[in-house]
Amino acid sequence: MSTTSGGSPTPDQVTGTTGDPQGVGEHHDRGPLVTRLGITVSNALLTQALTHRSYAYERGGLPTNERLEFLGDAVLGLVVTDALYRRHPGRSEGQLAKNRSGVVSAAALADVARDLGLGPALLLGHGEELTGGREKASILADGLEAVIGAVYLEHGFDVAVQVVMRLVAPRLDSAAARRAGTDWKTDLQELVAATGRSAPTYQVTGTGPDHARQFTAWVTLDSVLLGEGHGRSKKQAEQRAAEQACLALRGSPQVDSPPPGHA
Numbered sequence: 179m180s181t182t183s184g185g186s187p188t189p190d191q192v193t194g195t196t197g198d199p200q201g202v203g204e205h206h207d208r209g210p211l212v213t214r215l216g217i218t219v220s221n222a223l224l225t226q227a228l229t230h231r232s233y234a235y236e237r238g239g240l241p242t243n244e245r246l247e248f249l250g251d252a253v254l255g256l257v258v259t260d261a262l263y264r265r266h267p268g269r270s271e272g273q274l275a276k277n278r279s280g281v282v283s284a285a286a287l288a289d290v291a292r293d294l295g296l297g298p299a300l301l302l303g304h305g306e307e308l309t310g311g312r313e314k315a316s317i318l319a320d321g322l323e324a325v326i327g328a329v330y331l332e333h334g335f336d337v338a339v340q341v342v343m344r345l346v347a348p349r350l351d352s353a354a355a356r357r358a359g360t361d362w363k364t365d366l367q368e369l370v371a372a373t374g375r376s377a378p379t380y381q382v383t384g385t386g387p388d389h390a391r392q393f394t395a396w397v398t399l400d401s402v403l404l405g406e407g408h409g410r411s412k413k414q415a416e417q418r419a420a421e422q423a424c425l426a427l428r429g430s431p432q433v434d435s436p437p438p439g440h441a
């Protein structure tokens with residue numbers, strides 16, 4: 179395996195023509211993804227990494243991204259585990275496991291995938307397109323792991339480590355405050371109760387048509403805005419707002435913009 183990174187992406191590598199005999203990627207813009215990834219991957223391999231099983235099934239059984247996802251999951255897990263182990267020598271095995279889960283959870287990886295612009299580059303079947311598959315956390319997380327697997331195959335472990343660390347470093351720094359599967363609203367309630375203050379309050383608004391509804395939630399404590407969250411459901415938006423509030427109370431920067439009616 180080569181361990182040297184590629185140079186600047188060529189137009190063929192970005193748009194999906196060279197090395198793509200089936201032409202399945204030619205209509206999806208990968209420019210933002212390739213640019214933000216910071217490394218080139220052959221078009222055939224990147225196409226496979228972006229091919230969801232729903233797309234493959236509709237086109238007669240193309241190779242899906244599931245094997246690459248399996249590989250990328252292992253690479254990601256090792257890199258994150260190694261980084262946490264070295265950064266936090268005083269933490270127990272249980273604490274490190276929780277920290278790792280917070281970094282490699284589907285929700286956390288989906289956020290990384292969104293930052294990369296992975297969603298628009300995915301190859302999805304018609305049904306997934308209609309049901310908002312490009313924003314589904316599970317699909318985004320799996321796609322990101324597949325891309326990591328592709329980077330590993332093409333460039334080797336050392337380059338894969340560099341890419342993974344660049345993507346997840348900010349989340350490693352806050353891993354102590356994050357836990358996969360956390361009920362952030364309950365966590366916030368307990369955190370506030372321990373200080374003897376009044377319960378936090380939530381305000382939620384929704385925009386867009388019924389099939390693509392988007393919600394924004396704000397959480398305040400004693401009339402002070404602590405968190406803002408967005409999601410495809412009220413629950414998701416409230417959970418993300420509560421997560422921000424928990425991080426704010428533990429010392430992270432607070433949200434500055436007030437919710438409607440609280441200016």
